[in-house]
Amino acid sequence: EAAVTQSPRNKVAVTGGKVTLSCNQTNNHNNMYWYRQDTGHGLRLIHYSYGAGSTEKGDIPDGYKASRPSQENFSLILELATPSQTSVYFCASGGGQYEQYFGPGTRLTVL
């Protein structure tokens, strides 16, 4: 079965600190995505990738960087975390137009 894992599952960070959220997929999908989910905003796309070495900006990329060092791994980096980045972050992988497979999410709190 398709598997997307995220680490850590919960993270408390301080304002101005660096945060790295990791995602691993065993689906061999080319595409990977990072979303954040906030009450009242649904899912918003931050960054995505078409394959190893590629990253693309989504709808809300400001304050975030992404890294895709391999087919399996896709990281989201907050160089200088702010309280407004407190949210639940989801990683997903997808091979086509319909389906994306989501990880369990990471709850990030920035104090």
Next chain:
Amino acid sequence: TQTVSQSDAHVTVFEGDSVELRCNYSYGGSIYLSWYIQHHGHGLQFLLKYYSGNPVVQGVNGFEAEFSKSDSSFHLRKASVHWSDSAVYFCAVSARNSNNRIFFGDGTQLVVKP
């Protein structure tokens, strides 16, 4: 750009009731439509999809959805809900020229009371 609208933020029904969760989209070209379910504390899970052919598509656990080009809709239905169907349901749309991006609606929270 594709847009997806889910008019009901919350829907409450009783176990055994039928339910319809509404989804409207705006896009003029060839689109791919799908529904996802999110149980509390979990990521989204794919439920069903439509691209062409029979406008009524079947998903898992008794869910089905019907595509209507004239109404630009893709409503999700279930004839008899169970308490375990309580979750947030997301309608999603993608297009051939969207570089495999999927655009999600804001979700409908379904509460099934015993």
